[in-house]
Amino acid sequence: MPRTIDPARLNRFLAAEAARLGFSAHGVADPSRLTKTDSRLREFLALGRHGSMEWLADRADERANPRNLWPEVRSVVMLGMNYGPQGDPLELLGRKDRAAISVYARNRDYHDLIKGRLKEFAGRLVARFGGDVKVFVDTAPVMEKPLAELAGLGWQGKHTNLVSRDCGSWLFLGAIFSTLELPADMPEKDHCGSCRACLDICPTNAFPAAYQLDARRCISYLTIEAKEQVPHEFRRAMGNRIYGCDDCLAACPWNKFAGQTNEAKLAARHDLEAPPLAELLALDDASFRSFFSGSPIKRIGRDRFIRNVLIAAGNSGQHALVEPVRAHLSDPSPLVRGMAVWALSRLLPHHEFATLAEAAVNETEPEIAAEWRAGLEPTGRPQ
Template identity: 65%
Template sequence: MITAASGRAARLRAFLEVEAKAVGFDAIGITRPNSIPRAPERLQVFLSDGHHGSMDWMETRRNERADPQALWGDVRSVIMLGMNYGPDSDPRAVHAQKDRAAISVYAQNRDYHDVVKGKLKTLAGKFASRAGADVKVFVDTAPVMEKPLAEQAGLGWQGKHTNLVSRQFGSWLFLGSIFTTVELPADDAVADHCGRCNACQTACPTNAFPAPYRLDARRCISYLTIENKGPIPPEFRPAIGNRIYGCDDCLAACPWNKFAQVAAEAKFAARDDLRAPRMAELLALDDAAFRTLFSGSPVKRIGRDRFLRNVLIAAGNSGDATLIPACEALLADPNPLVRGAAVWALSQLMAGAAFAGLAQRHENEADADVRAEWRAVLPVFEDA
């Protein structure tokens, strides 16, 4: 029997679907706040194994991440929304261009947090007005386990690469959520359709997946180039190749991408200057030029120094001797993180005698970490 309450909830659901599409969302689903009961256990295993690396906020706010009602006790429904950011070409193609740098698809234009959050606020405002209800909006900067919730809301399933996979959009969905005090009809969860496929795992350059559906962030290039604030561990540097911000390999390898459409949202179309920028130009960026180039982009959040650390690692992997002068100039950079990465880059690009001579000219380096970079590579050339 259809009650007045259930009829109203169904009308609100229909309203949400129409308005979500009008605002620019490509997928919508609804779930209950208690629909992910295994989340606390899985999160605790992830944290206990240390797979979160230096992302301490995952530990300090683990209770809120694992339980939406711990984040907001009044929530009765979670509206999950997805926005397609599918690229117009295979993002892995740039890896063959050794003088170019690879920036993750999601960061080649405006910061998606700003785009998605703006649309969430618009939709939430319309819904709150229609429903007479309280709402809160969240993008992934908040402690919300969006991917498990999106799975329960029917948007897709968490693949073996731990990201959401959609039958309609492959691995290319930005997620956001609206928490509300209204009880809305919930959708059915989506079954896992990965089957025997492990393409995402075998595609990972640094073997960051200890098992299917498990990620060790400490080995992930996205973590190493974005979240990691210190030097990139030497054992991962060669595998990073020319990836200077994030990594799309596991996402791009997913066979479900063949059903994905190119993103309709113009704000997610890659900027021409960020599709495959020249390393030589990036190495010359001072702070002001860095901020100008990446204005509005998520890349700006890591700052010029960490960004140049990444570019220098890519330069070292390029085999391009024309980059030597730009790398050598950065041995005098004020930031030791940049100087240390420059040491490694030059050790890969220069012949032994030339590099040894360069080292002598910098024997007065005062920073302990940079001196350690010199010591780590000099023995190889001294024996040459």
């Protein structure tokens, strides 16, 4: 193993391997330079902005400092893969009978897409330069975005996501921890300037301030992480977003450069680009698992997924969805039944909803009974 590594030789190797394996960006970070990460993470957790994501707090020490996770790490090779969409994902928000799925989830699970390539990259790094390595793709307490900024891949924008001058806000990130003292790249500077596009477009006002996120208000959190019913105050704002939210990413002006690169982007599954809500409402557990095989959506389970689709149905204004929604009033899952009630309160005239409510007097779940009562109140009706 060489005691020193020529930066030019390393850069040639990283560039060649990144291109060969389909990565759009690469760089090396010195983990000892993560000086502000710990205090920002502690503040985020102390304010409770992580919501029910207790895994963020459980391993906060390791997350804040890579050497708490693996004491031998001396360098981190960061890699980014462009997953930018072919068109504007926000156009789908106007098609109320269709489901809007976050761009990143329209293909195979990105963990599966990247991890194999990352392991191959790491193996060739060891073969060429020596040392020991560990690879991570959002599967361990690793602060990928601050490390990517240190490695020069981009900067954390006001929406807290990484922004690249070449790929905009559309980058999957992977990390290779190495015991080698690799020459580090220069961190990227913040190029957001006075722009507020990502902050102003947020439907639920999830950003208390620039560079700060309250996950409890974020539609991505509400549709993916939250296991309980979505609070009433956010349901209408969700529109037809059933898994994740791309608004703050899609609004970033730096995205205009993402299409100028020559690399092949990840192609979305055609049937996930604008699936009809009616078809998704018909999924039982077996068909849900089959339809979303290999997709990150499968991880949230059928009940949470149908909960999200029912909210979209309630926001659709489509009377044709009344019967597919009504069918879920007898669903075994309280999570699904409760949201079916809410959706019908939005889709049906008051007298029809009241008739249904009379037949539901034997509902034993307090939360679902509360949904029926709320639907009968004037404030619970469509506006």
